[in-house]
Amino acid sequence: MERVKPRTLSGFMELLPERQARFTRMENILRETYSLYGFTPLDTPVMEASEVLLAKGGGETEKQIYRFTKGDSDLSLRFDLTVPLAKYVAQHYGELTFPFRRYQIGKVYRGERAQRGRFREFMQCDIDIIGDGKLDIMNDAEIPGIIYRAFTAMGLKRFVIRVNNRKVLNGLFEILELGEKAGDVMRTIDKLEKIGEDGVRAILTEDFGVPAETCDELLSVIADKDPAAALSRFTGRNEKFDEGVGELSTVMRYMKDFGVPEDAFCIDLTIARGLDYYTGTVYETMLLDHPEIGSICSGGRYDNLAEYYTDKKLPGVGISIGLTRLFYVLDEQGYLSGDLLTAPADVLVLPMTEDMSAAVSLSTALRAAGIRTQLYGEQKKFKAKLSYADKLRIPYVLLLGEDELAAGLVSVKNMRTGEQDKVPMDSVMEFLQNGLAPLREGAPVSEPEKK
């Protein structure tokens, strides 16, 4: 037979079992966290009519879209989860209850140039809260609590959630008479961390003709170590600015009650998250030890989710975690914990008698008790059987031979310590549950010691 060489497309992540188990654990943590905050699961098709998916049109993204025809249909694969959400909310508006809180975890597609660490298929994990006409600012304050809990549950410790408000920025630009240059100024101050105050000043004055005095005034706010105090110097001069400052202070005020410790969030007046979508609060999340990775969870407040589909005003606030890329960078930085239980089973049952009934019944009882169990039925040498458990890192092997059966015992081998115990059949569940409890607590991420 002629054979085809099996291969995976470049730009598509396909993991070996142990790494997939880690990835799945991280995905489950996000599901659990999002559920805990009262978000309902949503699923939409991977494919949509191109006319619908590209209603907004234009932009860099359009070239990257997987678009094709099948029969008479012009089809496209989704490139994010926001456009499908907009479509869904507009289409089912009358059947939804607002505020509509949904999470969606699913793959999206972008035919980017193949490049290390760039993926053409990647998993997005989004939450959004959509209001009907209005949406209270308390929702914006809740979001960082969700980000904090999700990453903490994964095992991350050294990260910070940066918060800003677009109304503050835009209001400030108006006060400083930079309104017409808002886009250029925003893109420049976004580089503050990278190029420093002098670098920003140089670009603003030389490239965009911002007066030196205005530049100093701007920098005195956005580079201030105490941004809240700096902002208070400008209040009362611009309505939009005051509104933004009010929103930002509400978000800051409730953050601690939402469970975010003070050292895990800050105001950062340099973040803007693009020009044309967000209208209020914006978020970025950075790894303290790896700022070069950029934001691992971003989002913000928008005025109008679905204007391309409906005349209803649907404001919302949301965030997105790109799990495929996050997994990739955590792996590359050595952040994936070696202690996580990645084995496909907690227990491997080895029948040592020809009639396997007792071993089968024991496996059934273990599963009924919630213990993930494999029964090893292959005709192999004992050493090969143990080696199977070892390779898969299954923590316990149960041996059931004539002697054990006659005495009502099970031999339990702890594969991590090598210890072997004979345990009475009626207490084997408890024995295993006690041993497994600490193993199950392992987090998928463990940060290396800070250098």
Added chain:
Amino acid sequence: MERVKPRTLSGFMELLPERQARFTRMENILRETYSLYGFTPLDTPVMEASEVLLAKGGGETEKQIYRFTKGDSDLSLRFDLTVPLAKYVAQHYGELTFPFRRYQIGKVYRGERAQRGRFREFMQCDIDIIGDGKLDIMNDAEIPGIIYRAFTAMGLKRFVIRVNNRKVLNGLFEILELGEKAGDVMRTIDKLEKIGEDGVRAILTEDFGVPAETCDELLSVIADKDPAAALSRFTGRNEKFDEGVGELSTVMRYMKDFGVPEDAFCIDLTIARGLDYYTGTVYETMLLDHPEIGSICSGGRYDNLAEYYTDKKLPGVGISIGLTRLFYVLDEQGYLSGDLLTAPADVLVLPMTEDMSAAVSLSTALRAAGIRTQLYGEQKKFKAKLSYADKLRIPYVLLLGEDELAAGLVSVKNMRTGEQDKVPMDSVMEFLQNGLAPLREGAPVSEPEKK
């Protein structure tokens, strides 16, 4: 602004939140069940190189495939999870440990003619156990235990797992000198339930020239109420047949130890599951009250998973549940339980004071205790807030006003009974956990009384 009418492609399932919550619950039950049996989660790309995905080529499926080009690449969307598994195992052979037990839950794509109840995007939930060279028959015996547990956990009661063995059928055809007509005979006896013994006899004798005597002998076995006994009359005459009977009896013998009650499985000599893939044990699962729906979980044993990609012999056994179709038919038959907790949250916290700190802190504490909580921050009338909880079927509403705060109490309104209690703040978790426990036990499926 010109608006595009939002719509979902025909043949694509997109559910409203309450139904999506049910679907997700069923999906999670499958994940949990598969994990309990020691299967590792696997994910492969939705898209593959056409050359790889269509290595086997031909067949009815090829016309249905979503195939397109992007740049220089000829790409196809996966139409099942078996071909990607074959590719994966062949590609990563050296890095896997055998028997390799994996589950995969993911969407697959077939551009079928649009038709009620037929989907172009649907979720497959597969398990397979792949051996390296050999795979013990005990694995075949385990599979029905997994099917039984999965469906029982969903709430199904009246179903039966039918088991057959292709070696038995093929051996029997050889004994009866029907070997050359095996395909035609198999397709005909598959209709036994529908057209009865006389119908089968008519087709076999008239259309395919099977001698009347042979026909009677064949029917005396496959239509026997006690198939095991009927088979024993033919043993010792054909090696393949004897091997198949041995395998079938091993599967039957251990099924009860694997937790399947006797009335939930049977031998059915009429099932074959297609002609060219399965080589030993085959399974079908039928709803007792709706045989017209056909099998809701099928699979079997195959000799060679990946012959198009590798010369390694990789026998396996597996099953597949088409969850999208299953959900559709259960819904249509009125099998979806009205009692399932489908609300996005267990509790809605209503702050009744201007400073929401206490309500926010309570929400944070509830979430830390594993209670799914929404905080309602919108400025609405009290009635509208309660109506929000009511529409989403959130079981508990917590009211936190000045009086409650001063007294260290929370008003807890049970939305199902309308009762309202003032509960001390330090015992509110316990109060809620007790009330929620029975609600969380609900199964997604509840069979209507048998008519």
